[in-house]
Amino acid sequence: MRNMVQVRGLKKNYKDHEVLKGLDFDVREGEIFALLGGNGAGKTTALECMEGLKRYDGGSIRIDGSRGIQLQSASLPGYIRVKEAVCLFEKWKKAGDGKRWSEVFGLDGFYHRKYRELSTGQKRRLHLALALIGDPEILFLDEPTAGLDVEGRIGLHEEIRRLKAQGKTMILASHDMAEVESLCDRIAILSDGNIAFLGTVGELTTTVGKHYNITIRTGQGTEQIETEQIGETLLARLTEYQEKNVVILDIQVDRGSLEQHFMKIAKGE
């Protein structure tokens, strides 16, 4: 599969502070790739280097396709109308698909409304529509659902899935683990300027989540056990309960959420 983005040894310093210490990863055609990390891990810096908005101090970035960029904190002049913003970006990008993207994101209903009169969700959708003008092959999304309510988030996730179905390659920076788990094909977790994990969500769970979480609910209460030996541990506990004539109401076994694994990696455990 074709690599749309190729990052090799990416380094970035802010004065004496080394934010990115040599990142290496590829983003494949048609996939949704997420950059994860705690505050200050360098994900927005890495994203902005790829977007061409920030200069980097070492390494290389190769982008194989046109870019559409939705910034985390984006704004437009308060008095510009939706229609005018779409038209302005169409003119600069020499494209004619602004109306199409406006309709896709349900903006045609308030085409004549001023930017300052839009809700947070409507602004997010407008900026996504503006980023898509010119039909870019690669879309950069920085915290796309930040500040949105549940309805807005679900709606935007649907749009992102629809774009993926159209073959768009997307690179996403997010804090929302549920969002990453449901949308992304592969993830890179940044920790202290390095990539601490690179792979699929399943691989993360398998590789890092060696521990099983067992929750046993009985008539006497709920017991939680964390173990690497699920069979032996579970059998031993069940036998013990049986011997004590304790009624077991429910047993749940899971391998931990992405959030738990992420926390472990981000903390360098």
Add this chain to the structure above:
Amino acid sequence: MGAFLYGAALQWRLDIRSKTLLLTCYLVPLLFFAVMGGIFTSVLPDAGDTLVSSMTVFGVTMGAVIGVPPSLVEIYGSDIRRVYQASGVPVWSGLLFTNISAVLHLFFMSVILYAAAPLLFDAKLPEHPGIWFGGLFLYIVTSTAVADVIGLAVKDPAKTSMGSMIFFLPSILFSGIMFPEELLPEAFQAAGKLFPATWGYRLLSGGAAEASCVWPLLLTLLLAGIVCAALVRRVRE
């Protein structure tokens, strides 16, 4: 070319909608003209000779120095600039379109004042209107260039207002608009020469494009242009 024309026309419309520029370019200068014109001509019988020039310099200085920087801060001190940059809109476009719009608004305000002064206050019009308007254009462009430096250098709206006032007040007080330069202490007369309003007023009230007044304005314009280019470059990087 389509993007350029659309961007310039759009900025013109945005300025009218935002009302900030309308307030500083039309309402306040024309109101000031209406009030002060009456006072000046009744207190000083000769004030009618220089009324058009003095009120025009006041209006242009105010519209440019107070009105333009907030528009630039809105673009360059916020995420608007990053959105433009990310979408391939040239960084300089915001500066250029704001200037084109401001120059046109200030020119229209000056024309209104020019037409109204003889009717309201029996003010004397310049002997050579063509040269006078040429000088006016130079002064408007120079004032907006200085305003650009304030708007680009300071990104905080409160500090921008302070910067504008620090430039605006001595421009008005030391330039000879409010009272003759000769009445000012020598130090203030010397300080006044640092502000384009002094040279703009001398140029317009002199009735001819005197080289001694044109050169300081051209020099200010050149310096402001160089500083603006450096500031835009810094913003882009």
